[in-house]
Amino acid sequence: MSSSPGGVSIRRVTKFYGTVEVLPELSVEVQPGEFIVFVGPSGCGKSTLLRMIAGLEAFQSGEIAIDGRTVNGLHPSERDIAMVFQDYALYPHMTVRRNMGFGLQMRGTPAGETETRVREAAATLQIEHLLERRPRELSGGQRQRVAMGRAIVRKPKVFLFDEPLSNLDAKLRVDMRGEIKALHQRLATTSIYVTHDQVEAMTMADRIVVMNHGRIEQVGAPLTLYHEPATRFVAGFLGAPAMNFLPVEVSGGEGVLPGGGRLPLPGVRAGAAELGVRPERLRAAVSSDSANLHGTVAALEPLGADTLASIDCTGHRVVMRLPGDSPIRLGEPMALTVEAAAVFDAASGQRLALTR
Ligand code: ADP
Ligand code: MG
Numbered sequence: 102m103s104s105s106p107g108g109v110s111i112r113r114v115t116k117f118y119g120t121v122e123v124l125p126e127l128s129v130e131v132q133p134g135e136f137i138v139f140v141g142p143s144g145c146g147k148s149t150l151l152r153m154i155a156g157l158e159a160f161q162s163g164e165i166a167i168d169g170r171t172v173n174g175l176h177p178s179e180r181d182i183a184m185v186f187q188d189y190a191l192y193p194h195m196t197v198r199r200n201m202g203f204g205l206q207m208r209g210t211p212a213g214e215t216e217t218r219v220r221e222a223a224a225t226l227q228i229e230h231l232l233e234r235r236p237r238e239l240s241g242g243q244r245q246r247v248a249m250g251r252a253i254v255r256k257p258k259v260f261l262f263d264e265p266l267s268n269l270d271a272k273l274r275v276d277m278r279g280e281i282k283a284l285h286q287r288l289a290t291t292s293i294y295v296t297h298d299q300v301e302a303m304t305m306a307d308r309i310v311v312m313n314h315g316r317i318e319q320v321g322a323p324l325t326l327y328h329e330p331a332t333r334f335v336a337g338f339l340g341a342p343a344m345n346f347l348p349v350e351v352s353g354g355e356g357v358l359p360g361g362g363r364l365p366l367p368g369v370r371a372g373a374a375e376l377g378v379r380p381e382r383l384r385a386a387v388s389s390d391s392a393n394l395h396g397t398v399a400a401l402e403p404l405g406a407d408t409l410a411s412i413d414c415t416g417h418r419v420v421m422r423l424p425g426d427s428p429i430r431l432g433e434p435m436a437l438t439v440e441a442a443a444v445f446d447a448a449s450g451q452r453l454a455l456t457r
Pocket of ligand 2: 147148149
């Protein structure tokens with residue numbers, strides 16, 4: 102089978118644990134040099150998939166190829182990949198230098214070459230001053246870097262990351278996101294990164310794969326998925342605060358919203374559907390008559406630059422994002438305009454239309 106250098110082909114792989122099907126016939130082509138993020142809720146099969154690519158987990162059918170070579174049945178050490186785990190998996194009794202060089206040494210890399218690569222990686226990650234320490238003498242962020250360093254020294258064709266930032270505090274996580282991204286820009290090594298954190302996916306990925314119950318919901322560039330979600334699941338999973346969902350009754354190319362407000366939905370078939378509206382796509386209406394929704398301000402969350410306002414609209418709560426200096430008060434009536442929305446099939450969750 103063929104794929105470009107450094108690419109990873111995942112073709113119709115199926116994985117069962119006992120009788121439970123965890124991944125049903127999953128297929129993805131990872132392009133050479135891209136940073137692809139698999140994102141989805143806990144338990145959707147991300148780690149299982151990554152471990153299958155690494156060769157740490159067997160599977161029942163399908164094919165995985167790395168750099169054009171089928172790796173089914175190849176030992177992890179023969180796959181030219183390096184994996185960074187959530188818990189770092191450092192050897193506690195070894196120094197940072199030894200932790201980083203150990204894998205190379207085990208593969209018979211000459212001592213001089215190992216030392217050079219460790220020094221290069223340590224410089225890249227700015228951990229040269231930590232080389233003689235042991236893992237227990239490091240902070241969480243420093244351990245994270247050592248785990249990255251151990252992967253980098255291998256100069257693999259593919260990096261595999263399994264939620265590498267989950268054990269870091271919020272501030273450090275933001276810093277490390279930037280650093281991993283910058284590192285990828287420098288090394289241009291194909292990277293497969295799995296996380297449950299949609300912010301990591303949005304900020305780091307060239308392409309995102311949204312997974313749900315072992316199935317792929319959508320694959321695409323972060324902003325494409327954000328603005329043109331293929332399913333209600335993708336729409337609700339990406340973005341914080343989450344997209345608002347409202348029932349809408351469609352007839353004659355028009356939707357009727359809770360409270361009786363109307364919205365043009367040309368071309369959408371008649372019946373019950375679901376309207377998805379991003380918080381930044383709800384605006385205070387110019388006039389009450391032109392409004393799509395009417396409600397009352399139920400809660401305010403001033404964040405500084407923005408204020409999030411929760412509005413009760415005829416039994417449905419929506420969140421809108423307003424400028425931080427908006428003169429808005431709890432309990433006051435609000436008339437809202439829907440600037441852009443997505444319409445989803447109420448039963449299947451498939452997107453039926455986008456409005457503008
Ligand atoms: P994620 O990484 O997305 O949180 P996992 O790949 O770890 O999800 O798990 C996917 C599903 O497979 C979950 O339902 C999990 O409980 C199950 N699972 C994972 N590992 C095993 C195992 N060794 N034996 C049985 N079930 C497992
Ligand atoms: Mg996992």
